[in-house]
Amino acid sequence: MGGELVTIINPLRNPPLGDQLLVQLRSLIVRGELGVGTHLVEGRIAERFGVSRGPVRDALRQLEIEGLVETRKRGVFVRGLSDQDLLELYSLRGALESLAIRETIVRLESADWGQIDEALDQMRIAADPADPAKFAAADLDFHSGFYTLGGNRWLTATWALHRPLFAAVMEITNTDRELASVADDHVGLRDVVRSGDVDAALAALTAHLDGSCGRIRTTLSERPRPQPAF
Template sequence: MDAPMRTLRPLGLGEQISQRLRIDIISGAIPDGTHLAEDNIAARFDVSRGPVRDALRQLESEGLVENRRKRLFVSFLGLPDIEELYSLRENLESMALRLAVERASAKGWDAVQRLVDTMAVAADAGDHERFDEADMEFHTSFYRLSGHRRLAEAWRPYQRTFEVLLEMSNTPDMHAAVVDHQEFLDIVRTGDADAAVRRLHNHLLKAKRHIRDVIERQADLDESVPVDVS
């Protein structure tokens, strides 16, 4: 069933449409190989074709959509793509983390600590949205603190995809996740890059297993009705 979409604002239509389509593609509501017809998508969201083109261009840059002879099709195989995304992220983030450990100042890590503190406040309030935002910013901070502009740019196209995966996974125990992130940051601040990267590996492995379980359960239930955008 197509989830309700918030009322579209005059600005940022393309970004809003790309986010809704991104969720539908990753969740399987729009299956792999589906033709994404601009006219149908424009009708679905009651917008002109301009913001639809912007949205599809963005999804193509993320690898969720591919161009076949000037027609765009969904390109997301579920679990195999999840494995690929996480392997790519681990390699990018490990490099960013090593550089950040080497280059970042204590002030830079203090800013990351404030993100963990924000996660703790969100956990106490049961605020999943705020928690997820701080969680994603925690990891994105490694790229910023790495001082490597092109590495940060390499991560940027996949950040929205991982935001959707994080939202779908719906962290079952936010307080435990806060402890996990605090311990992670404590290791990072020791300056032991090898230990930090090992912790990152275990951290991402746990996250990948959780989202894989979520996707497998969703597939087993098979209660969703594919969205018609062909």
């Protein structure tokens, strides 16, 4: 079991917002800097990040919803992100996005591809020079475009619940990749969806997500664990 909170990276600044805290804690857990079993003490996190206990409590509650931490009798502890977790997350994403693409193709005649095309432009901008965080955000904007085009607000809301975790994982993976070719892969996926061929689009999506999942699993398994932040 990991030790209690002892130190932290630079405190949040200008201003110490709860959403910034959540992003940092999520990233620390995904990167393994907060190891499985680490006891997350509200007061100590609040002190190290320079926030009140309210945002800490909210962040821990959200991380528990995402499955990254768990509440036990003695408090909240890091559960982490295992290889099996990644497989299950990508299985869920594949199911959600397959439905989004099916519904997008049904609406092809009235589809506005502005959001997806803008995301592709932002991916190219973030690829040169490489900006992993911005690239991951644009990447997910691209995929979110299919949910928007599909027009199913419940499906879109479900995807929105999981998007932040995918962003944290992809940002790490993108530091080790040539991003221009990744942007080109997304152009190919857009084009096959716009063709209206459902089977080809779903096959392309499956290959795309399988490749992404495989690279992320390899990257996370091979990365040396950094010194603990807490």
